[in-house]
Amino acid sequence: xxxxxxxxxxxxxxxxxxxxxxxxxxxxxxxxxxxxxxxxxxxxxxxxxxxxxxxxxxxxxxxxx
Amino acid sequence: xxxxxxxxxxxxxxxxxxxxxxxxxxxxxxxxxxxxxxxxxxxxxxxxxxxxxxxxxxxxxxxxxxxxxxxxxxxxxxxxxxxxxxxxxxxxxxxxxxxxxxxxxxxxxxxxxxxxxxxxxxxxxxxxxxxxxxxxxxxxxxxxxxxxxxxxx
Numbered sequence: 001x002x003x004x005x006x007x008x009x010x011x012x013x014x015x016x017x018x019x020x021x022x023x024x025x026x027x028x029x030x031x032x033x034x035x036x037x038x039x040x041x042x043x044x045x046x047x048x049x050x051x052x053x054x055x056x057x058x059x060x061x062x063x064x065x
Numbered sequence: 066x067x068x069x070x071x072x073x074x075x076x077x078x079x080x081x082x083x084x085x086x087x088x089x090x091x092x093x094x095x096x097x098x099x100x101x102x103x104x105x106x107x108x109x110x111x112x113x114x115x116x117x118x119x120x121x122x123x124x125x126x127x128x129x130x131x132x133x134x135x136x137x138x139x140x141x142x143x144x145x146x147x148x149x150x151x152x153x154x155x156x157x158x159x160x161x162x163x164x165x166x167x168x169x170x171x172x173x174x175x176x177x178x179x180x181x182x183x184x185x186x187x188x189x190x191x192x193x194x195x196x197x198x199x200x201x202x203x204x205x206x207x208x209x210x211x212x213x214x215x216x217x218x
Contacts, residue, residue, distance in 0.1 A: 005172055005173075005176075008173070008176060009176060012176060012179070012180070016105070016179075016180070016183050019101055019105055019183060019187065020183060020187060022097075022101065023098065023101060023102065023187040023190060023191065024187070024190055026094055026097060026098070027098070027190050027191045027193075027194035028190075028194060030086075030091065030094070030194065030198045030203075
């Protein structure tokens with residue numbers, strides 16, 4: 001069951017990252033086309049995931065101290 | 066009701082995500098905001114998450130600034146936020162109702178509450194964007210802004 005919880009958290013990480021990036025892009029670039037927003041969403045989601053990955057690695061090593 | 070009734074639109078945007086965009090004719094975008102933000106909130110509620118009223122008295126041992134900030138962020142999703150917090154408030158008045166039931170000891174509670182947090186926080190962005198694009202510094206830039214925005218990419 002604990003594996004299910006972990007998987008749900010991991011799935012939620014990707015899902016909510018995409019939600020945040022898409023809503024932010026669609027609300028900030030109101031008059032741009034769908035494909036431009038899609039591209040911005042993808043770029044923002046990747047950047048956010050990269051930052052979160054760095055944070056996760058930092059926390060992992062901090063836990064070892 | 067005038068088209069530029071800013072405060073009405075902002076309050077409605079708080080209650081119903083995407084209302085401001087629908088009010089100004091951007092129906093698809095409004096629908097996108099509504100579906101995504103309400104779905105995130107309801108997913109959180111399905112995971113037993115809930116908006117909980119925090120302890121505001123700083124002398125109380127349960128006082129926690131983070132829970133207060135979480136509460137306000139979650140409440141940015143207006144209507145569903147009110148629906149979620151209502152049973153807690155009504156229970157204090159002795160009225161017990163079961164709407165969007167939650168369980169603080171459930172293993173999914175934290176994750177569910179985080180979904181509510183994201184939904185509320187994102188509706189804040191949508192509200193501020195409504196304010197900016199239709200009533201604030203970007204108001205009236207519509208055609209030119211669209212053209213420049215397209216060329217910049």
